[in-house]
Amino acid sequence: MSVIIVLIGASLLVAAGFLIAYLWAVKSGQYDDKYTPSVRILFEEEKKSEIGSKKSEIRNEKT
Amino acid sequence: MEQLETLERKTDIKLFCFHCGDECPDEIIHIEEKIFCCNGCKTVYEILNNSNLCNYYSIDQNPGITRKHHIKRNYDFLNDTDLKLKLIDFTDGKRTQLTFDIPQMHCSSCIWILENLYKLNAGIISSKVNFLQKKVFISFQDEKTSLKEVVELLDSIGYDPQLNLDNRKEEKIKSGYKNLYYKIGIAGFCFGNIMLLSFPEYLSIDVTGHDELKRIFAYLNIILSLPVFFYSANNYFISAWKGLKKKFINIDVPLALGIAALFLRSIIEIVFMNGAGYLDSLSGLVFFLLIGKLFQNKTYETLNFERNYKSYFPIAVTIQKGKNETTIPVEKLRIGDRLIIRNNELIPADSILIKGNANIDYGFVTGESMPISRVNGEMIYAGGKQIGSAIEVETIKEVSQSYLTQLWNNKAFRKDQEHEQESRIISFANTVSKYFTITILALAVIAALIWQNNSTLAFNAFTAVLIIACPCALALSTPFALGNTLRIFGKNKFYLKNTFIIEKLAAINSIVFDKTGTITENNSSSVEFIGEELNESEKVLVKSVVRNSAHPLSTAIFNTIDSKITKNITLYDEQPGKGIHAIINSNEIKLGSKIFVNEGLKQFYDDYSTKVFLSINGEAKGYFNITNKYRSGLSETISELEHNYELALLSGDNEGEKEKLRNYFGADNELHFRQSPHNKLDFILRLQESGKKVLMIGDGLNDAGALKQSDVGISISDNTNNFSPACDGILDSESFSLLKEFIKFSKSSMKIIFSSFILSLVYNIIGLGFAFQGTLSPLIAAILMPLSSISAVMFTTVLTNVFAKRRGLI
8 A cells, every 4th residue: 555655745746846837937927928929939930931031042142 | 194194093092001001192102112101101111121120011911100190209308317217127237128118019010020129229139028018128238229219219110118107016016916826826736636635535435454544645635735724825814814903804804714714623633533624625715716816806907097197298398498408307397497398299387388389289188179379478287288389388386286287186196095995895795794704703602502511512513613604605706706797898898997896886876977088089070061062172172271280170171071182282371279371273272260261251150169160262161060079879878877877967168069968968967067177076076975976987187086086987098008097997988888788787796796695605504504513524515615616606607697698798
């Protein structure tokens, strides 16, 4: 039966890990703004494509 | 020739500005094939184009903010050190961080451009947007740029920030939010684990032979319940203690009693009696209560319910010192200072006109937006806005002592803190809990007395009564019913400051309306031409003339005439307060007041309404009669409300529309005209003294006092992002016709809370049966407590939705 005590200890540790992750998320401000990041994530790709197109432009100029 | 034809054909299809999407009158302003409505829009495009930021235009269609009404501002005052320190969040001399409110923010493009500011100004290290709060956080290097330059940059691309000095307290509210999130997280974690460890108990699993396991589980439960009891639930104890200190029993008193009884009894059972305790019920209760709190705490982040005149007033003014002009913060303004007031600037203190053509729009003060002209030596009151060329004035009173701003010295504004306390006292849950607490304490003592010869049973019965009678259902149904009501209102564009307002709204019995801007529409007036009908070419002439004027009457006329315009203006002369004199295609047009236009006009009857006279080539044509347009649904709203409420109207205007308003308001309701902001406040006070609960509906600064004094003050706004005075709720003008439904619905919500309270009493009586026998087993508690809590939540949420549907609100 002592295996149950080990299991409970392990499960509590895992759960505590999630709790700490949650508390960290709140602390780091992830719950402050629930909208803007959803838009921002779409810009990132455009920036890359912009850089990409510039790179290809430079390449075109070189050739 | 061919070119001309294509040009003409093109004018038939509508042209839209590439930058802001407004309709363009012609395609004169353009870059390549991109057309702009004004030079301002074109300039912004050029700035962005030069920095390769044209992505702005591809994220959203026509994302720009129109620059047609843009007024160039002088930001020199931002070099003032005192002011600078008040506006920024943090600086170490090298790096400065600040937060700006940018109400213009409206789309993804806005986010994109505001987060790419560093491409426009190399000194900006980073900028981050919070879209819901319409804020941007900027950090910049002091070496390379300055506060002034950053503000000017934002202004140049159409996102001029709102600079005011009294929005620093918001930070505090936010950290309170985080605390609630922490508490819920911890309570949820402990609740789940305690439930898990209580499973053997729930399932009555036989653990004989493994007693040590049972004890380990029980002690683990105690450890897990400690953070719930001491951290997550601490607000209930604090609030109960605060209430008791003021000799007032609020809803948190019986809650705190219940929680404490649960905790103590569980500890005693586990430690001394080898029992299981009720720690699962305890942590579950706290968890649900906190969820209820979160649900109730819905706030509208972009709306500000606490503005005072400082938010309307400029933070800096231009003064004349000797021969130089300097800008100083408005707080440093002293009596006798010479002020320069430019077009569209606000006069911050009562002054006397020294130089220039004053044409003052007192829209903020009286609600009436027609400018009034003043001559040298005349008094100009604070809050007026100059329309036209710059004027010079000398202040005769300090900013806070001026006619309008004195309103804020009224005691209605000072008792803020007490006001909040008061609102807690009247809430239904608190009223009930007073009797409730006394009753359950009495019952608990009786239960203990019944078993007095058996001390264990007596203790059990005493604590069981406290546990069972803990008004968790009541404590839960209130936040869920009111929180849901708040959300349903929000969906219908009626935004309330907090849930207490719903209870107050349900209790009102008298409604006071403001006139201009509240029951009339702000930006549209009905224009009617009286006289012989104008032919097409005459219409073209009139429309072409008024197009050049920024006067509100001109705009109103421009919007009603549906014809083309010509640009062929040879002479244009606008005289403030009088009218416009123009020559188009050798036709002479005069538009304006009666005396200005022509003395030979037919007799007319002076009925206070606004008229604009017209003559073409010296021949009187008639006049445009401009009247306020009442909001749609006004007569239905009034006639519906009339049955149950005492109505009144307070207007800053003249009696011009008295007869018309009588038709709406009926014979017995009070109509008052020429009311100053102070009069309005006093009127509300008089109503309250005669025992009325008053709902005030207004807009603008002139109603600020009345809104504050009333039991519920609602401000109407065409654009909720605009300024609105301090109030309890903001109603979007689109939803004005729903007002009667809102009031009725708030009453339904209170009824729902009441019936769910009855429901919870039924549970309590069943539970008390067990408690009195001293046989409350952990299992029954574990079933009964969540059952009553969840059913209360379900009951209120479902019912509020049903009622809202019936009222057509969802």
